[in-house]
Amino acid sequence: MALKLGMKSFLVTLPNKSHLKYAKGRKSGAAFRNDIITGARIANWDLSADIEIPSDHNLESGEINLKKAYKLNLWSSGTNQHVLCADFDDLPKGFKDFDELIEHLNWQYVNAVVTRSRRGRAKAFFVLELPPQVSMTNQIAELTLKEILEPALFEIVDRGGFWQTWLTPEIKANLQRRLHLLDPVIATIPTKENIPFRVAQGPLPLVLHNFISSGTKGTEFEKREKFVRILMATPLLRESFCISTKKCAAECAVEPMSISRWKRQLLEKGQLILINNQYFMGKQAKAFKAAGALLASLPPVPDKTTRHRLPPSTVIEDGDWNSALLYAVRFYSGDRDLVLQWFSQCSGHQLKDRRLQLERIIKSYARWKRNKNSNRAA
DSSP: OOOOOOOOOOOBBBBTTTTTTTEEEEOOOOOOETEEEEEEEEOOOOESSOOOOOSSOOOTTEEEEEEEOOEEEESSOOOOEEEEEEEEEOOOTTOOSSSHHHHHHHHHHTOOOOOOTTTTTEEEEEEEOOOOTTTOHHHHHHHHHHHSSOOOOOTTTTGHHHHEEEEEHHHHHHHHGGGGGGOEEOOOEEETTTTTOOOSSOOOHHHHHHHHHHHHTTTHHHHOOOOHHHHHGGGGGGGGOOOOHHHHHHHHHHHHHHHHHHHHHEEEEEETEEEOOBBBBTTTTEEEEEEHHHHHHHHOOOOOTTTTOOOOSSSTTTTTTTHHHHHHHHHHHTTTHHHHHHHTTTTEEEEEHHHHHHHHHHHHHHHHHHHHHHHOOO
């Protein structure tokens, strides 16, 4: 961007000379709104490339001064380089305070910009480089951070801070001084095996709590609980879902035989129903349906229109992929995680450019929903 004589640039520059944008100024209406696809609460602000950060971005109460506080949009470079933020709101075990954590981060991660957050805690910024025609997502952010960070640090990273961050003069100055000097980290791209499962939060039904507690090894309780919470966060279990023994084993850090044993025990306890016993190694896992307390704890599947009542098939003939992908996106109301769960079970999904084709349809559907809602509001 050309600058007039005497003007000072406040841009944050990446190694490839691109720049990040800031959220500047509130648009008309509420300061925040719910995203129509994910339901997440997001800032309703305009983007700008050139701002100054005031020092009084907090009110006397410590709350954010929305008239003077700004956010940096970490994925807004317009190129294949973006910024990934590891936001530490909690102290990991073994650290007495955030000063000690920041010292450790500076020593351990020299290829990062480490700074304090608005609330005096810790942040570490990394530059990511994506392959051509791949869009940045939370899944890519999480998988890449898992490769970068020590396990104890990765477990406590705030997942909500991957793509944007509140700015302070200190954060901005540190990013301007060092970000463009970092070596980009090659992003970890999700595959069928490494797309992370959702993990449910909140209280456990008594029967599932008892199942977790029935493990004979003390170290098994936490792993059993993660497996149960993965099931509880899988709405497709209301109808049919192929539970991959191999992938669940990797997620829960156990041997595949443990997952097979746990599935068998949940069948015996009436929490799972086996509805398809067909199994093809590396291609298709056995299909299950939830029952009992597990069924009652599942989140709802997004509403379906009368035109899309039947679940999309996972067996697709060559030449039918475009219509099948469109049907699935409509069936799951554009929920990207649910669509990808279905897509990963389809035979031949890894061939040609089908993943890229699916991403285009998801984005197109999201634009259609936004326009539809805008027309209604008008």
